[in-house]
Amino acid sequence: MASTIANVDVKQKDAEQALVVAISCSAVLEDAGDDGDDVHGVGVAFPLMQALQSVNRRLVAANPAESLLFDVLLVTTDERRRRQSARVVSSTKHYGLEVSRFCFSGREDFVESLLANQVHLFLSTEPEEVTLASQRGVLSALLGRQSWSSPSEQLRVLLYADDIINTAPANSIPAAQRFWSRLGAMRGRFGVLDSPLSVSVVTARGGRQKFGDALATLRSRGLDADEAHCLAGAPRGPILELLRPHFLLGDVTWSS
Known part of the structure; x- marks a missing residue:
């Protein structure tokens, strides 16, 4: 129980x-x-x-x-x-x-x-x-494993926009919306510099149009990104090493 x-x-x-x-x-x-x-x-x-x-x-x-x-x-x-x-x-x-x-x-x-x-x-x-x-x-x-190397003084969240926007299960959309809107409001409490909360967005597939659509969709749901990266098929490992997120929302294979 x-x-x-x-x-x-x-x-x-x-x-x-x-x-x-x-x-x-x-x-x-x-x-x-x-x-x-x-x-x-x-x-x-x-x-x-x-x-x-x-x-x-x-x-x-x-x-x-x-x-x-x-x-x-x-x-x-x-x-x-x-x-x-x-x-x-x-x-x-x-x-x-x-x-x-x-x-x-x-x-x-x-x-x-x-x-x-x-x-x-x-x-x-x-x-x-x-x-x-x-x-x-x-x-x-x-x-x-990347969580070990993430900083302890700044929370770093990485959103894998390809999966979140296009292929999220229907029953998880309300939960995601609540999370995004509150996280966005929380990020808005801080300025551009020296924020203890950083939100990054990555699209792994597609070109400029899909990248722009992903950012617009997230913005309509209350979340602005500190950083945004369009990989367009490039290897994803280097961006993880650069951003060092505490967790990633989207493709679970990134978290291995």
């Missing part, structure tokens, strides 16, 4: 205004086994967690009453980690991670937790979890 526990050490966000991001526990904390230290090691999503908190700190510094903030949930689907819930909670506290709620569930019902908590974006290192969440209409992305 799924259960959600609020973190009493973290001020809860405004549920109507926050951008809710759920991250799999296995991506944030390494499995320490049944024995050993009381604190888990950090996983590939640790820089992502720090970057999310960096954005929140800058938003609150500019406006103490700010309600458009990242609201982070940690989702645990592994049975052993569910038994070690106290270790999971104490580990996040040890590393100073601002997790608002902890969702402990099984692989078969974790999506219900995402829906119940009105999650805008789910991130995991497990392809099966990403697929299951996407099928239920939760905007999801696969975290890959």
Whole structure:
């Protein structure tokens, strides 16, 4: 049975205004086994967690009453980690991670937790979890090895416009719209320079017209890009090395 526990050490966000991001526990904390230290090691999503908190700190510094903030949930689907819930909670506290709620569930019902908590974006290192969440209409992305090398002081989001605009499943469009509009509003809180949040858009196929259409579509949905790249069939690896995104929305093969 799924259960959600609020973190009493973290001020809860405004549920109507926050951008809710759920991250799999296995991506944030390494499995320490049944024995050993009381604190888990950090996983590939640790820089992502720090970057999310960096954005929140800058938003609150500019406006103490700010309600458009990242609201982070940690989702645990592994049975052993569910038994070690106290270790999971104490580990996040040890590393100073601002997790608002902890969702402990099984692989078969974790999506219900995402829906119940009105999650805008789910991130995991497990392809099966990403697929299951996407099928239920939760905007999801696969975290890959590049997350380790992403900066911790600036959140970097990469949108693969070819897939997002042209081939997104019909049931994921409302979720994507909510995410894009809130992310766009959040990015708009900062100036052009020295922003803790950067949004990049890439089209891998097609020419100038398709590239322009993709940018116009995203803009109509409330999101402007800091950088935009039209690869027109060029290799995609170099752009990932340059941008170093924390996560990519679109073609999951990019995240491997």
